[in-house]
Amino acid sequence: MSGSEAERVDFEEFVRGRRRALLRTAYLLTGQHADAEDLVQAALIKAVPHWRKISDNPEPYVRRILARESVSRWRRRRWREISSDDLPDGALQDPDVAAREDLRRALAGLAPRQRAVIVLRYFEDLSEAETADSLGIAVGTVKSQTRDALRVLRERMPALGDRGRPGASRVAAPGRGGLR
Amino acid sequence: MTTLHDRLNELADDVPASGATGDLDADLWKRGKRLQRRRQVASASFAAVLVLAVGSLATVVVDATSGPELPAADADTTLALPDELYLASPWANGTEETGPIGPLAALVGAERRTFWGDSTLGVTGVTPTGDYAFLDLESRAETYDVDPGVKLSADGERVAYLLTGETDEEANTFRGDPVVGLAVLDTVTGTTTEQRIPTDHGLEVDDFTWIGDTLVMRYSQYLTFEEGSSTSTRPVLLRWNLKTGAADAGLPRSSYPDLFESAPAGDRVVVTTGRRTFVIVSADGETEPGPRLDVATDSPVFLSPDGRRLATNKDPDGPHTVSNLAGPVVVGPATGAGAGTTRKVEPVVIEQQEDGETMTGSVSSVSSVEAAVVGWRDNDHLVVAAGDGYEVIDVTDVTLGFTEPLVTLPQAYGMQPQVAADALQAPTFAAAEPDGPGDPRRILWLGGGLLVTLAGAAFWRFRVRL
Numbered sequence: 001m002s003g004s005e006a007e008r009v010d011f012e013e014f015v016r017g018r019r020r021a022l023l024r025t026a027y028l029l030t031g032q033h034a035d036a037e038d039l040v041q042a043a044l045i046k047a048v049p050h051w052r053k054i055s056d057n058p059e060p061y062v063r064r065i066l067a068r069e070s071v072s073r074w075r076r077r078r079w080r081e082i083s084s085d086d087l088p089d090g091a092l093q094d095p096d097v098a099a100r101e102d103l104r105r106a107l108a109g110l111a112p113r114q115r116a117v118i119v120l121r122y123f124e125d126l127s128e129a130e131t132a133d134s135l136g137i138a139v140g141t142v143k144s145q146t147r148d149a150l151r152v153l154r155e156r157m158p159a160l161g162d163r164g165r166p167g168a169s170r171v172a173a174p175g176r177g178g179l180r
Numbered sequence: 181m182t183t184l185h186d187r188l189n190e191l192a193d194d195v196p197a198s199g200a201t202g203d204l205d206a207d208l209w210k211r212g213k214r215l216q217r218r219r220q221v222a223s224a225s226f227a228a229v230l231v232l233a234v235g236s237l238a239t240v241v242v243d244a245t246s247g248p249e250l251p252a253a254d255a256d257t258t259l260a261l262p263d264e265l266y267l268a269s270p271w272a273n274g275t276e277e278t279g280p281i282g283p284l285a286a287l288v289g290a291e292r293r294t295f296w297g298d299s300t301l302g303v304t305g306v307t308p309t310g311d312y313a314f315l316d317l318e319s320r321a322e323t324y325d326v327d328p329g330v331k332l333s334a335d336g337e338r339v340a341y342l343l344t345g346e347t348d349e350e351a352n353t354f355r356g357d358p359v360v361g362l363a364v365l366d367t368v369t370g371t372t373t374e375q376r377i378p379t380d381h382g383l384e385v386d387d388f389t390w391i392g393d394t395l396v397m398r399y400s401q402y403l404t405f406e407e408g409s410s411t412s413t414r415p416v417l418l419r420w421n422l423k424t425g426a427a428d429a430g431l432p433r434s435s436y437p438d439l440f441e442s443a444p445a446g447d448r449v450v451v452t453t454g455r456r457t458f459v460i461v462s463a464d465g466e467t468e469p470g471p472r473l474d475v476a477t478d479s480p481v482f483l484s485p486d487g488r489r490l491a492t493n494k495d496p497d498g499p500h501t502v503s504n505l506a507g508p509v510v511v512g513p514a515t516g517a518g519a520g521t522t523r524k525v526e527p528v529v530i531e532q533q534e535d536g537e538t539m540t541g542s543v544s545s546v547s548s549v550e551a552a553v554v555g556w557r558d559n560d561h562l563v564v565a566a567g568d569g570y571e572v573i574d575v576t577d578v579t580l581g582f583t584e585p586l587v588t589l590p591q592a593y594g595m596q597p598q599v600a601a602d603a604l605q606a607p608t609f610a611a612a613e614p615d616g617p618g619d620p621r622r623i624l625w626l627g628g629g630l631l632v633t634l635a636g637a638a639f640w641r642f643r644v645r646l
Contacts, residue, residue, distance in 0.1 A: 008209045015208060024192035036195065041208060048212020049219060100191045107191075123188040153184075160184070 007051050014058055015044060025063065028119045029070040031108045042069055064134045067120060071112045071135065106156040114149035117142055230634070237626060257282045259336055259603045260308040262611030264569075264588040267291075268304040268312035269616020276316040280370030281307050283336040285603040289328070289594035290314075295620055301594035303330050305339070305367060308603075310611035317341050317365055318372050323356030323385075328595035333390045334444045336600035338422060339365045340395055342385060349380040350405040358382030362397055364422055375420045377429050381405045386415060389439040392447030393423040394463035396436055421463065435465045443480035443555070444601040450481050455495065456520075471519035479506055479552065483514055484559045485605065489575065490514040491553045491562050494524070506552045509564060511575045525562070525573060555604045557586070563604050570599070 019040065026036035026043075043065040047058060054061045107115050113135065120131040121142075128146075132139045154160055265286055270293035275281060284305040292302030292314050301322070302314045315330075321344035323329060329342045341364075344357035351358035360383065361376040375395075377383060381402035388397035397418040417431040437459055442449040445460060451467075452458045455476040459467040460483070470481065470490070479493040489511060496507030512522035551564035551571065562573045563586060571583035586608065589597050 011209050011212075020195065020197060023195045027195045028188055028192055033195070044208045045212045045215055048209060049216035051212075096190070099187070100194065103187050103191050104194075118184075119188065122184045123192065125185065160187075 007055065010055055011044075011048065011051055018059060018062075022062065022066065025119060025124065026066055026070070028107065028123055029066065029112075029116060031104055039066060039070055039073070042073075060134075063124065067116045067134045068136060071116055102157050106153050106160075109156055110149050110152055113137075114145050114152070117145040118149045118153070121146060226637070230637070234630065237630060257308055259283055259285055259600060259606040261285055261587060261599070261603045261606045261608045262306060262310045263586070263608050264611050265306060265590055265597050265599075266312070266611075266613050267590045267593055268314070268614055269618075270299070271617050271620055272304065272312050272314055272614070273617070274314040274316040275305070275365075275370065278313045280366070280368055281305055281311070281313050282368055283308065283600075284332060284339070284367050285336060285600055285606070287315075287330060287332045287339070287595075287598040288312075288590060289592065289597070291593060303339075303595070308606070310609070310614065312614045312616070315339060315365060317363070319344050319363065319374075321357040321359045323359055328598070330595065330598075331388065331390060332598045332600050334392075334601035336603060337367055338390075339367060340388065340390065341365070342388075343374055343376065345376065347379050347382050352381040352402040352405045354407045355384075359385050359399075362388060362395055362418065362420060364395070373422065373425075375418065375427050377418060387440050388418075389442055389449065390444070391439075391442075391449050391461065391463040393421060395420045395422065396439055398433065398439070419463075419465075437461060437467060441478075441480045443482045445483045445487075446485075450483055452477060452479070452481055452492075471514060473520045473522060474512075475510055475522055477510075482553050482555055482562075484556045486559045488513060488515050489556075489559065490520075490522075491525075491556070491575070492522075493551075493553055494522075509551055509553055509562070509573070511562065525575060554599075555601060557605055570604075 022040045022043070023036050026039040027033065030036045030039055043062050046065050046069070047054065047062050050061065051058070107118070110118065116135055117131060120126045120134055121128070126134065128139050128142045132142045135142070137145075262285060265288050267288065267290045270291045272290075272292075274292075285308050286306040288304050288306060290302050290304050292300050303317065304312045305315050306312055317330070317339065321329060321342040323342060323344075331340045332338075333340070340362055342359045343361040343363040345360040347358050347360060358379075358381070360379055361374060363372055363374045365372050377399070379401055381404060383399045384402055386398040386400075388395055395418070397420075398415050399418065400415045415433050416429070417433060417435055418427065418429045419431055419435070420427040437451045437453050439449065439451060439461070442451045442461070444450075448460050448462045450458055450470065451461050455478070456473040458470045458473070458481045460470060461467050470483075473481075473490075473492070475492075476495040477492045478495045481490055481492045483490055490513070491509065491511045493506035494508050494510045509525045510522035511525050513519050551566035551573075553562060554565050554570060555563045557563050557572050560574060560576050562575050563570050564573060564583070565571075566583070569588040570586040572586045573583050586604075587599065
């Protein structure tokens, strides 16, 4: 097997193993299944030229592309999606489904970078420094974007702030336990 | 308690489980490779364009900041006279860069600037082809004593200047650099020859003059280094023959008549010794009296190349006055029965007006300054300084006195332009303004701009790749 062929096999193995995990992140970043699929494909395609260098541990690099691409795509396309995957009213009567839909809509209302910061910090459990590095922005920007994003989320999902400690205005940081 | 992390996880669970994606994964790899190839082509094109841009820019900058190539010095070069002299570019090359540039038609003072912004009074040599280069005069003294401190020989092959250097004791520097002698730059070979005079505090130089191949300098010794220091009471002379190298310092002042107002005459000079008398002085100090003039003069007397005519400026307010203004031009025979009998020449200029009309008038009526005799073009044509240049008068018809322009001079910068005496008799040519090099600091500005552009381009490339 040639070196290039081995790389291809390695790449396809990675894609098979990590596609769903990447799609989960992409879905949170885009809020749309189709866009998530596009985003993951774009990130993987962009990773191929660098595969030789990143093949030992490709995931951080691919996730970095994912995060940045989600922001830059929005800049290029100037679209800011409002969910069209509306669930039927019946489905919303399920409290869990309704809560997920609320969160999805609330995320969709965030600016792309704010959404990326929230996903990386609270879903990927990255530190502020890692988040800053992934998005290519300053740590201070991560802090301010997080603060602003959480404020918007609380406004759109009052239950988010009310649950746990009524009237509390803070949301738990990653790894710190409950939603306060 | 449900955390935001948990809620995001729950939302992410909406993503359906992936099915078989084998073909899709292979397609991703192919598309990635295509992207890689596109990027490589784009990078190569970008690099090629960049190299082309940098190369073009560098060519433009180098062309803009380097002076024209000067012809190599040649002793056989015949003098020619540019019809206009210019102020050279402040960043024109110096003779240290160009090498010797050969006989000079003229010297022109000009501002000389350095890369770091320093500005000095420079002296440019003008070649018979109309090229300009700053003369790098080694150890040139900048002093108030003599104006100018640089003198071009009649043949244009030597430039004499005051030499500065170490004095035996503390130097008197209140009038500029201490003078310790004379130096001569040979414009053909590029060599500099020095003639130092032992001095404790420096020399106070009255003047120095070329007589053929010989330099004669009148000087005194400063007695102290203090401001207002008096000098030795008796000025003495240095005679230095550049052809033989023989030099005599400390000659009595009486060895030569006062050479301050002398006019070149071949390998001799003409010196006005009284208000109506002049002598012709050879390099060794021998004098030959000229005919007595019928007018008083405070100006040099110029003999025609054949020695048969003389010309000078009449003293406008007669003898026994202190005025030294140049009066009307007078011309007369220098030999024969009527020698010294002059006739007034009123140079007439013709000025073209903007409306196409021509205006005719005397030099004085046009410029309010009398024409001053500066030499002879040939036996029948006199050269006078009038207006902003030199004009030629046909002296065979002194009643008419129409002038022809000979050389247009630039504004004096630090020193009056000097035209080699022999060049006044040389053929003229239309001289274009020299292609001076531009400000070399543009390299910095352009380089800075290029760096910013490159940094911006690199940043852009980095940004789009992720």
